[in-house]
Amino acid sequence: MSLTIRKIEKDDYDQVEVLTREAFWNIYRPGCSEHLVLHKLHENNRSIEDLELVVERDGKIVGHIAYSGGYIDGVDNETFITFGPISVDPKFQRSEIGSKLVRISMQKAARLGYSAVFITGDENYYKRFGFEPASKYGIHLEGIPLEEEAPFFMVKILKEDALKDVEGYFEFDECYHVNEDEIDEFDKKFEPKKKEKRDGQLGV
Numbered sequence: 001m002s003l004t005i006r007k008i009e010k011d012d013y014d015q016v017e018v019l020t021r022e023a024f025w026n027i028y029r030p031g032c033s034e035h036l037v038l039h040k041l042h043e044n045n046r047s048i049e050d051l052e053l054v055v056e057r058d059g060k061i062v063g064h065i066a067y068s069g070g071y072i073d074g075v076d077n078e079t080f081i082t083f084g085p086i087s088v089d090p091k092f093q094r095s096e097i098g099s100k101l102v103r104i105s106m107q108k109a110a111r112l113g114y115s116a117v118f119i120t121g122d123e124n125y126y127k128r129f130g131f132e133p134a135s136k137y138g139i140h141l142e143g144i145p146l147e148e149e150a151p152f153f154m155v156k157i158l159k160e161d162a163l164k165d166v167e168g169y170f171e172f173d174e175c176y177h178v179n180e181d182e183i184d185e186f187d188k189k190f191e192p193k194k195k196e197k198r199d200g201q202l203g204v
Contacts, residue, residue, distance in 0.1 A: 003097070005104060008052040008064070013042050016054060016064040016087070021190060023087035028202050030195035033178050034085040036186045040175035041068055048081065050112060051105050055088075055097050062089040063097040065105050068173045070118050072139060075166055079115040079159070082172060102129055106156065115162035116155055118170050123151045131156045138167030 008016065017035045024032035041047040048067040055063030065086040072080060083105065088097045106117060106129070118134060119126065120141070131154040140146055141153040153170070157163065 002057065003062075003100075004056040005053055005100065006056065007050070008054050012054055012061060013039075015061050018190065019061055019064055019089060020085050020087040021193075022090060023093075024085065025193055026196045026198055026201075030197050030201070031183065031187065031193070033183050034087070035190075036178050036183055037176050038066060038085055039186065040178070041066055041173070044175055046173050046175050051081070051083075051109055053101055053105055055101060057092070062092045063087065063101055065101040067105065067109070068175065070173070071171045072166060073142075073169045073171060075168060077115070077166070079113060079162070080118060080170075081109060081114050081116070082118045084119060084121075099128075106158065110158040113159075115159035116157055118153070118155050120152050121154065123154060126154055129156060134170065137163040139163065139170050140168075142169045142171045 017039055020038050021032060021035040024034040026032070046068050048069070051065075051067035053065050054061045065083055067081050067083045069078065070080045070082040083102070086098055086101060088095075109117065117131075118139070119131065123131070123133070133149075133151055134140065134153050134155040135149060137155060139155065141150050144150050144153075155163070
C-alpha cells in the first residue's frame with residue numbers, strides 16, 4: 001500500500017471532518033462528537049498547523065492527526081500540547097497508519113521545541129509510543145479528584161526535565177468541550193447515519 005504523509009492544507013478541512021466522523025461513528029457513544037471538535041479547532045485557529053498531518057492513498061485522505069495547545073493551571077509554559085482527534089478510514093484501520101501518524105508527528109513536535117504531549121486514550125495502546133500515566137509527574141486531568149487515578153490520561157516527555165517542578169491540573173483547549181445540541185446541529189451538514197448504542201461505549 002503506497003502512502004503519502006503530508007501537512008494538511010485548508011482545502012482538506014471538509015474531507016478530514018468526514019473522515020473523522022466515519023472513523024468515530026458509534027465507537028465511544030451513539031454517533032460521535034470528534035468531527036465537531038475538529039471543526040472548532042479549525043474554525044478558531046487552535047490547531048497547530050505544522051503538526052496537523054494527513055495520509056493519502058491514491059489521492060484520497062485515509063488518515064489524519066490534529067494537535068492543539070494544552071495548559072497546566074498556574075504554569076506559564078506554551079510547549080505543552082495534545083493530539084486528537086486522530087482518525088483512520090475504517091477500511092484501513094489496523095494497517096499501522098495511525099502509528100505512523102503518531103510517531104512522525106511527535107518527532108516533528110520535538111524538533112519544533114514542544115516539550116510534552118498529553119492525551120487521553122487506551123493506555124495499553126499508547127504505552128508503545130512511550131506514554132506514561134501523567135499522575136506519575138503530579139499532573140492530573142481537569143475535573144478528576146486528585147485521589148482518583150486516571151490511567152487513560154497520559155503524557156509523553158519530548159524534552160528532558162520538561163515536567164521538573166511542575167504539577168497541577170491539565171486543561172485541554174476549550175474546543176474539545178461540545179454539547180449535544182451543538183453536535184446535532186452540526187451533524188445536519190453530513191450524510192445521515194444511524195446512531196446506535198453498542199457494548200463498550202462510554203456509559204454503556
